[in-house]
Amino acid sequence: MxxxxxxxxxxxxxxxxxxVAACKTENDVPDGLCRDWIVTEVTxxxxxxxxxxRSERCNMCDNPPCVHCCPTGASHVSDFGKLVQITEDMCxxxxxxxxACPYGARYAHPKGYADKCTFCEHRLKVGQDPxxxxxxxxxxxxxxxxxxPHSEVSELLASRKSKVLLPExxxxxxxxxxxxxAKE
Amino acid sequence: xxxxxxxxxxxxxxGAAERSRVLxxxxxxxxxxxxxxxxxxxxxxxxxxxxxxxxxxVYEAGFEITPASHTPRPYKIGRNAFQACPQRVTAxxxx
Amino acid sequence: MEISTAAAGVTAVGGIPAFAHGVLSSSExxxxxxxxxxxxxxxxxxxxxxxxxxxxKIVGNEIDPLSEGRLCPRGTGGVGAHYDATRLTSPLIRKSxxxxxxxxxxxxEEALQYIAxxxxxxxxxxxxxxxxxxxxxxxxxxxxxxxRAFGTPNIAAPSYAQCRGPREVGFELTFGEGVxxxxxxxxxxxxxxxxxxxxxxxxxxxxxxxxxxxxIQKGASIIVVDPRFSVAxxxxxxxxxxxxxxxxxxxxxxxxxxxxxxxxxxxYVEAHGFGFDAFAAEIARYTPEWAYPKTGxxxxxxxxxxxxxxxxxxxxxxxxxxxxxxxxxxxxxxRAIALLNALLGSWGRKGGFYYPSGMDVPEYxxxxxxxxxxxxxxxxxxxxxxxxxTLTNGIRDxxxxxxxxxxxxxxxxxxxxxxxxxxQAETIRAIQxxxxxxxxxxxxxxxAGWADVVLPEAVYLERYDDLHVxxxxxxxxxxxxxxxxAPDDQKPGWWIARELAHKLGLQxxxxxxxxxxxxxxxxxxxxxxxxxxxxxxxxLGPKQPLYFDxxxxxxxxxxxxxxxxxxxxxxxxxxxxxxxxxxxxEPPPGSFRLLYGRAPVHSFSRTQTNPILSDLMDENEAxxxxxxxxxxxxxxxxxxxxxxxxxxxxxxxxxxxxxxxRGDCIFVTHGFGHTSREIFPKYxxxxxxxxxxxxxxxxxxxGGTGMNVNFVTLDLET
Numbered sequence: 001m002x003x004x005x006x007x008x009x010x011x012x013x014x015x016x017x018x019x020v021a022a023c024k025t026e027n028d029v030p031d032g033l034c035r036d037w038i039v040t041e042v043t044x045x046x047x048x049x050x051x052x053x054r055s056e057r058c059n060m061c062d063n064p065p066c067v068h069c070c071p072t073g074a075s076h077v078s079d080f081g082k083l084v085q086i087t088e089d090m091c092x093x094x095x096x097x098x099x100a101c102p103y104g105a106r107y108a109h110p111k112g113y114a115d116k117c118t119f120c121e122h123r124l125k126v127g128q129d130p131x132x133x134x135x136x137x138x139x140x141x142x143x144x145x146x147x148x149p150h151s152e153v154s155e156l157l158a159s160r161k162s163k164v165l166l167p168e169x170x171x172x173x174x175x176x177x178x179x180x181x182a183k184e
Numbered sequence: 185x186x187x188x189x190x191x192x193x194x195x196x197x198x199g200a201a202e203r204s205r206v207l208x209x210x211x212x213x214x215x216x217x218x219x220x221x222x223x224x225x226x227x228x229x230x231x232x233x234x235x236x237x238x239x240x241x242v243y244e245a246g247f248e249i250t251p252a253s254h255t256p257r258p259y260k261i262g263r264n265a266f267q268a269c270p271q272r273v274t275a276x277x278x279x
Numbered sequence: 280m281e282i283s284t285a286a287a288g289v290t291a292v293g294g295i296p297a298f299a300h301g302v303l304s305s306s307e308x309x310x311x312x313x314x315x316x317x318x319x320x321x322x323x324x325x326x327x328x329x330x331x332x333x334x335x336k337i338v339g340n341e342i343d344p345l346s347e348g349r350l351c352p353r354g355t356g357g358v359g360a361h362y363d364a365t366r367l368t369s370p371l372i373r374k375s376x377x378x379x380x381x382x383x384x385x386x387x388e389e390a391l392q393y394i395a396x397x398x399x400x401x402x403x404x405x406x407x408x409x410x411x412x413x414x415x416x417x418x419x420x421x422x423x424x425x426x427r428a429f430g431t432p433n434i435a436a437p438s439y440a441q442c443r444g445p446r447e448v449g450f451e452l453t454f455g456e457g458v459x460x461x462x463x464x465x466x467x468x469x470x471x472x473x474x475x476x477x478x479x480x481x482x483x484x485x486x487x488x489x490x491x492x493x494x495i496q497k498g499a500s501i502i503v504v505d506p507r508f509s510v511a512x513x514x515x516x517x518x519x520x521x522x523x524x525x526x527x528x529x530x531x532x533x534x535x536x537x538x539x540x541x542x543x544x545x546x547y548v549e550a551h552g553f554g555f556d557a558f559a560a561e562i563a564r565y566t567p568e569w570a571y572p573k574t575g576x577x578x579x580x581x582x583x584x585x586x587x588x589x590x591x592x593x594x595x596x597x598x599x600x601x602x603x604x605x606x607x608x609x610x611x612x613x614r615a616i617a618l619l620n621a622l623l624g625s626w627g628r629k630g631g632f633y634y635p636s637g638m639d640v641p642e643y644x645x646x647x648x649x650x651x652x653x654x655x656x657x658x659x660x661x662x663x664x665x666x667x668x669t670l671t672n673g674i675r676d677x678x679x680x681x682x683x684x685x686x687x688x689x690x691x692x693x694x695x696x697x698x699x700x701x702x703q704a705e706t707i708r709a710i711q712x713x714x715x716x717x718x719x720x721x722x723x724x725x726x727a728g729w730a731d732v733v734l735p736e737a738v739y740l741e742r743y744d745d746l747h748v749x750x751x752x753x754x755x756x757x758x759x760x761x762x763x764x765a766p767d768d769q770k771p772g773w774w775i776a777r778e779l780a781h782k783l784g785l786q787x788x789x790x791x792x793x794x795x796x797x798x799x800x801x802x803x804x805x806x807x808x809x810x811x812x813x814x815x816x817x818x819l820g821p822k823q824p825l826y827f828d829x830x831x832x833x834x835x836x837x838x839x840x841x842x843x844x845x846x847x848x849x850x851x852x853x854x855x856x857x858x859x860x861x862x863x864x865e866p867p868p869g870s871f872r873l874l875y876g877r878a879p880v881h882s883f884s885r886t887q888t889n890p891i892l893s894d895l896m897d898e899n900e901a902x903x904x905x906x907x908x909x910x911x912x913x914x915x916x917x918x919x920x921x922x923x924x925x926x927x928x929x930x931x932x933x934x935x936x937x938x939x940x941r942g943d944c945i946f947v948t949h950g951f952g953h954t955s956r957e958i959f960p961k962y963x964x965x966x967x968x969x970x971x972x973x974x975x976x977x978x979x980x981x982g983g984t985g986m987n988v989n990f991v992t993l994d995l996e997t
Contacts, residue, residue: 012492014480014510016879017895021355024891025336031894046904046938047520051513068254071220072236073268076256089233090266092240096251135338137349137485138492182496 002145004081005174012140015053019132026131057117058105059173066097313816315759317739327762359891367735368767395782415694421776428788432655435669449613455836466490468630470591480510508939524863532570542589544624554845594630607976607985611858633825640805663982678709688715697725698884701975723957742771754820870990875968884950898964900935902946908936920994932966
């Protein structure tokens with residue numbers, strides 16, 4: 001079975017929040033909450049500045065702290081794509097996972113359960129990309145099987161410089177950010 | 185649809201009185217090294233949703249709960265098998 | 280680290296129904312309808328999804344050449360326009376003084392009768408020319424039709440004098456044609472892209488941003504000139520933090536380098552240019568050393584970037600921008616940009632400016648319009664001789680002064696004039712002179728607050744509009760058709776315009792009975808299938824040559840028939856035949872130049888009540904240089920007010936203390952700070968730049984209103 005991940009090219013991302021809007025409508029994310037978000041990091045002093053723009057979401061970690069603290073197993077690693085998912089009707093809303101996630105990827109859904117990005121599992125199962133990947137006008141978001149060396153995501157990781165978020169937390173995230181300039 | 189399965193907002197067969205009884209029993213049994221295991225033992229006729237509703241009440245009742253292990257272990261309630269991380273309960277902060 | 284996230288802390292659940300987490304179960308039905316977005320004017324083709332009878336989401340139409348199957352964030356959030364809880368729900372007639380926002384709900388019959396009676400009174404007393412129409416957007420067509428049938432020539436769109444007009448004129452004077460919309464910029468193929476103030480990525484013109492990303496992918500050399508370190512600047516090879524108002528000096532110096540160092544496209548200029556020697560003589564004095572103290576850009580940097588552009592020519596594109604009404608000399612600045620492109624040989628070449636094409640779709644055969652007995656009132660004696668569209672501010676002036684003749688009635692369609700035209704007080708004074716003020720809108724905008732009658736239009740997802748006959752890289756026709764029903768008593772624009780025409784006795788101008796009949800006739804007269812258009816949303820036409828070397832004739836509709844490096848028609852009219860630099864006013868001590876621009880999730884002042892888009896950004900921020908802010912004791916997240924030199928003060932606005940802006944200016948996103956009482960308080964946050972823009976400089980060539988000419992101080996007592 002595949003091990004799905006994402007590769008996002010920060011050199012092309014313009015931080016337009018199309019990914020946030022698409023996720024909201026696709027997944028009926030409640031007002032005031034979001035499953036993905038934009039982070040802008042600015043370095044330097046005017047006018048010698050650089051900026052990194054990232055579209056962030058749950059990192060679908062290989063070592064997921066949210067699963068390791070769940071008292072009911074609602075947070076689990078599913079066979080499908082080895083994705084970290086939440087079985088809503090098993091969640092008792094204890095919020096241990098919200099605290100455990102170092103990325104702040106989870107939120108308390110008004111209906112009482114923990115909620116987060118699902119990599120649009122319902123779309124993956126019918127052969128579509130996640131909504132955020134499908135909508136991105138700069139085509140900076142890539143999705144695929146990290147265990148397939150010939151997948152687009154694997155090839156990008158092999159040919160470009162990349163990083164993950166908070167590597168020191170030991171979570172082994174599966175969302176990678178390309179940090180060098182795009183190549184033809 | 186699955187909204188009927190989302191136990192927290194639905195009517196419980198297991199009433200408030202029964203839940204309070206279990207909570208008092210839990211307090212007398214402290215420390216407990218595997219909260220889920222203990223609850224399953226204390227509620228032999230309960231459904232999975234009912235056990236979970238009491239579990240939620242334990243969290244909301246101010247018990248000190250910490251992970252006993254970060255590795256999920258198997259549980260079974262009726263015919264429902266699942267994996268979860270066992271939790272340790274040591275004290276009750278407030279009544 | 281700066282975080283820009285979706286709005287946090289909003290607990291009220293908006294009007295969007297909650298489905299079961301986006302999953303379509305076997306019991307749910309899905310219907311998809313192709314249509315055209317109207318959140319901005321780009322007119323991307325989208326496909327709306329309706330699940331169990333409820334509007335769910337909208338994605339790009341794969342056939343659409345503008346969106347290439349991907350909508351921008353505003354388009355993606357466009358379903359929020361249907362669910363917007365602040366929407367106008369029924370016609371309204373004012374029951375108190377204008378501007379008090381006190382209404383009586385009326386039926387359509389009552390409202391249209393009210394309007395028609397007063398329009399006919401105005402016609403009888405002052406003549407039909409005394410009615411003016413201000414419009415924006417795809418729905419304009421039918422309102423223009425009714426008003427032309429009524430007999431007035433006074434039809435204006437703010438998109439000219441308050442936006443791209445100066446650019447069209449600057450390019451027409453040089454190449455004989457304007458830049459048009461969507462811009463004919465071949466960004467995807469540019470090897471060097473120069474952006475002057477243009478902040479692609481925050482300015483979310485879909486096709487442009489997609490092509491910008493393609494240019495980045497290809498390793499294009501990007502040069503950004505901006506007082507603010509925009510998102511585009513962060514992608515640039517060269518960022519030039521120019522002093523606001525001095526762009527012409529930089530462009531002149533760049534041209535000086537290209538000519539002096541003989542880096543320009545000599546063959547191209549030889550073949551297509553007129554007046555080059557006179558032009559070269561004029562710009563000989565504009566050295567990088569001359570430009571340095573004016574612009575703050577180091578001469579070495581000016582030379583380096585000029586040489587960089589030359590290195591990649593003719594695939595070197597100096598972007599003409601879009602909203603270019605800045606300093607009052609904007610047509611000349613646009614002409615300077617046109618000339619720079621001419622030196623690089625990019626016009627009509629790959630990676631520069633292509634020649635767009637469109638399909639031939641005949642108009643509906645209507646009777647001729649009556650000939651107005653007087654010319655339009657906006658530009659008496661052609662004092663702005665190169666204006667080739669009606670000036671909104673000119674109509675306003677005529678309304679205020681009664682000259683050249685009285686304007687006694689305004690109809691406003693889909694444009695919030697209070698936010699669009701500078702100096703709100705002038706607009707309000709002009710409105711007070713009117714016998715009739717009608718606003719057609721979808722939300723209770725500020726301009727609607729000043730109406731006698733407000734007519735609620737159905738939003739784009741609920742209506743037909745006229746065909747979209749695109750003028751683009753690839754010709755095509757697009758259809759907007761209803762996806763869901765309007766929730767209340769809102770009506771489509773075509774119906775409103777037609778019903779009004781009937782009441783005005785102009786039924787002969789609406790010989791068709793329903794809109795499908797009209798659309799079908801137009802479509803079929805072009806040899807296309809209307810049923811196919813309804814099904815696919817878009818029908819593509821055959822691709823045409825784009826560049827001179829593909830067969831586009833190198834013909835220029837100028838007096839000389841060539842690219843005019845020296846413009847005799849400008850000289851004859853008493854203007855500079857080659858652009859000159861005029862230094863901008865300096866901000867008085869302690870004040871900042873107020874600059875405004877775009878955010879990718881909002882359009883104008885029309886999306887702040889959209890629940891999805893408002894969730895992503897519910898207030899604008901005042902960008903203040905971090906070091907300057909520190910001197911005022913301000914950090915990001917503090918609130919201040921901006922006060923202009925007339926003492927007009929904004930609402931409280933959040934401070935963004937950032938390194939990303941010069942110390943002499945403050946930037947805000949346009950469109951915020953709503954004051955309309957019918958707009959919920961949570962959608963009224965932020966500062967309105969429009970409120971503070973009391974000064975404007977009128978472009979002498981074409982009447983555009985330069986608005987980057989206002990200064991503000993920080994009012995710390997909030």
